Amino acid sequence: MAIQQKDRIYLDGELFELFSTPLDAFFEAHQEIPSFRGKMPECRRGYMASWRIRNNVLYLTGFQQVSPTVVINPRDVLSRPKMVADWYNGTLRIPIDTADSNAKGSNDPQEAELHIYVKRGVVYTHEIVQKKHVPSNNSKKNNVL
Known part of the structure; x- marks a missing residue:
């Protein structure tokens, strides 16, 4: 399976990938x-x-289609250059590097995720969630839950 291209998000002037x-x-x-068809292996959803986030x-x-067989006018998606995502209710998951994981010499620099909770496009809280590692019975490597 090809690694999927991810959406991007700017927070406090820094660019992050968005799960x-x-x-x-x-x-x-x-x-x-129109729905996207003919999606490329590296972006099955057909867009990026x-x-x-500004003032919560x-x-x-921005919007860019990746599907080679469907043409979507970005103005069908973006009604203005910066559009409030008032349709969105959910959790934004952002992989982050933590000073703690780097100090431990971990092979996985993203041992934590920033979870930003959004309701109707407004951020109401956030937290850092640590990934849990458990030993595998089949190998010496750890599996991520």
Whole structure:
């Protein structure tokens, strides 16, 4: 399976990858926008989006289709250059490097995720969630839950 291209999000002037796909909820609510077909292996959902949080509000700031067989006008998705994502309710999952994981000499620099909880496009809380490691019965490596 090919590594998937991820959405991007700007937080405090830094660019991060985003494990979540908030734009999926937008497409579910807007059935008039054609679905993507012929998706590329590295981006099965057929698009990439960019996001920004400013003043505790989630904005969709960019959209790029990756599907070679469907042409979507970005204006069908973005009604203005920076659009409040007021359709989105959920958790934004952002992999982060922590000073603690780097100090331990871990092979996995993303041992933590920043979870940002959003309701109708407004951030209401956030937390850092540590990944849990458990020993595998079949190998000497650890599995991530």
